[in-house]
Amino acid sequence: MVRIQKAVIMAKFGKAEVREELLREKLERVRYHGPAKMGEFCAEFRVIETQIYDMVFRDRLRAFKKAVPGDLSMYLHDLDYMRRIWQ
Numbered sequence: 001m002v003r004i005q006k007a008v009i010m011a012k013f014g015k016a017e018v019r020e021e022l023l024r025e026k027l028e029r030v031r032y033h034g035p036a037k038m039g040e041f042c043a044e045f046r047v048i049e050t051q052i053y054d055m056v057f058r059d060r061l062r063a064f065k066k067a068v069p070g071d072l073s074m075y076l077h078d079l080d081y082m083r084r085i086w087q
Contacts, residue, residue, distance in 0.1 A: 023052050032068045
């Protein structure tokens with residue numbers, strides 16, 4: 001049974017391009033549930049986005065901003081500042 005599950009997982013995620021595309025889709029499904037849950041949102045986002053090796057900073061920031069409300073997104077426009085704190 002375990003071997004079958006491992007084979008299914010490897011078939012689905014074994015290829016880097018497919019895996020990264022699935023991770024990008026998963027990243028788009030991360031939802032922000034208000035300021036009280038900001039830590040959980042950031043942690044979940046970070047776990048996924050660190051697994052996407054070819055994702056440039058602008059794409060990471062765009063995905064993050066897309067998940068949060070517009071008024072919060074407005075504060076994230078200073079790219080130099082965001083690049084420093086993201087590191």
